[in-house]
Amino acid sequence: MSASATSSATQDRIPVTVLTGYLGAGKTTLLNRLLTEQHGKRYAVIVNEFGQIGIDNELVVDAEEEVFEMNNGCICCTVRGDLIRIIGNLVKRKERFDAILIETTGLADPAPVAQTFFVDADVKAVAKLDSIVTVVDARNVLARLDDSHEAAEQIAFADVILLNKADLVTADDLAALESRLRGINPTAVVHRTERCVIPLEEVLGRRAFDLDRILAIEPNFLGEDDHEHDDAVTSIALHETQPIDVNKFNKWIGRLLQEKGQSILRSKGILDVRGSPNRFVFQAVHMLIERDDGKAWGLDEKRNSKLVFIGRDLETMDLKAGFAACIA
Numbered sequence: 001m002s003a004s005a006t007s008s009a010t011q012d013r014i015p016v017t018v019l020t021g022y023l024g025a026g027k028t029t030l031l032n033r034l035l036t037e038q039h040g041k042r043y044a045v046i047v048n049e050f051g052q053i054g055i056d057n058e059l060v061v062d063a064e065e066e067v068f069e070m071n072n073g074c075i076c077c078t079v080r081g082d083l084i085r086i087i088g089n090l091v092k093r094k095e096r097f098d099a100i101l102i103e104t105t106g107l108a109d110p111a112p113v114a115q116t117f118f119v120d121a122d123v124k125a126v127a128k129l130d131s132i133v134t135v136v137d138a139r140n141v142l143a144r145l146d147d148s149h150e151a152a153e154q155i156a157f158a159d160v161i162l163l164n165k166a167d168l169v170t171a172d173d174l175a176a177l178e179s180r181l182r183g184i185n186p187t188a189v190v191h192r193t194e195r196c197v198i199p200l201e202e203v204l205g206r207r208a209f210d211l212d213r214i215l216a217i218e219p220n221f222l223g224e225d226d227h228e229h230d231d232a233v234t235s236i237a238l239h240e241t242q243p244i245d246v247n248k249f250n251k252w253i254g255r256l257l258q259e260k261g262q263s264i265l266r267s268k269g270i271l272d273v274r275g276s277p278n279r280f281v282f283q284a285v286h287m288l289i290e291r292d293d294g295k296a297w298g299l300d301e302k303r304n305s306k307l308v309f310i311g312r313d314l315e316t317m318d319l320k321a322g323f324a325a326c327i328a
């Protein structure tokens with residue numbers, strides 16, 4: 001193939017941006033920000049989450065974009081086949097998409113995700129990895145670097161880092177964090193952000209992914225897949241069909257996270273609250289809780305509640321009984 005033919009083939013491949021970062025760092029916040037900007041482009045979004053009940057797709061803004069959900073496992077392990085299949089299907093309709101955005105679970109090792117774009121011949125022919133964007137939670141990252149190798153991998157693989165939640169730490173903390181990040185990854189562009197506010201062009205279409213840099217960190221990148229997970233982190237998904245009493249729920253969850261928030265890394269739910277026409281959206285990172293009104297329930301819609309916890313020792317916390325006691 002001539003050089004010009006190669007470069008035009010490369011240009012035709014659909015660019016893929018991988019959004020990664022530890023649980024609760026701000027990946028969905030970033031995704032929503034990108035999707036609501038006036039970009040005039042059409043993106044396909046692939047969301048993978050940890051936990052059997054899909055909540056993230058409901059938290060992604062109601063944009064024009066089509067959202068594909070992969071909930072049956074971690075994107076870097078069992079659902080890689082799904083990823084390959086979804087991308088294959090997407091590019092068949094390529095005229096409709098300018099780029100693909102993939103939000104990984106907070107526990108994903110980005111290496112096997114990135115690897116998919118180099119080792120799978122079908123994917124490689126149609127899509128190219130544009131960049132890996134890692135969102136870092138300024139408040140919790142130091143603890144996570146101590147106890148989770150995924151957090152370090154996500155930073156090491158990044159082409160762009162958003163040092164997010166700048167509002168929750170001091171300027172001195174931010175400077176210290178930034179130098180810690182630089183120690184792990186000297187080449188990524190680091191942006192300090194609050195709620196992932198950043199111009200779209202700093203994140204998308206960077207053409208930043210550099211295979212040689214990755215091979216220098218992980219020489220076996222294109223070889224065998226041998227990544228490991230922190231098996232101590234598990235998830236529990238709860239489902240209720242009867243309406244929830246919001247006061248009981250707030251009291252229960254407040255106390256639970258106060259007492260167990262170190263072990264509960266992330267929790268989120270979309271609840272059917274008695275007397276409310278809207279979904280009640282709850283989310284927390286450790287003990288920091290946010291509550292919001294979500295979309296209104298449709299008149300014929302079957303209302304129900306979903307709640308997911310991700311963390312350590314969850315089976316000791318009687319979560320099912322606690323949630324059941326919040327029924328109105």
Ligand SMILES: Nc1nc2c(ncn2[C@@H]2O[C@H](COP(=O)(O)OP(=O)(O)OP(=O)(O)O)[C@@H](O)[C@H]2O)c(=O)[nH]1
Nearest residue numbers: 023024025026027028029106164165194195283290
């Ligand atoms: N104070 C503060 N809160 C933030 C910021 N960015 C995001 N949040 C909140 O942090 C929580 C987690 O944000 P998400 O965007 O859902 O994080 P995520 O990385 O997608 O979470 P998972 O997909 O569960 O791993 C939400 O309650 C956000 O509103 C920020 O800059 N400052």
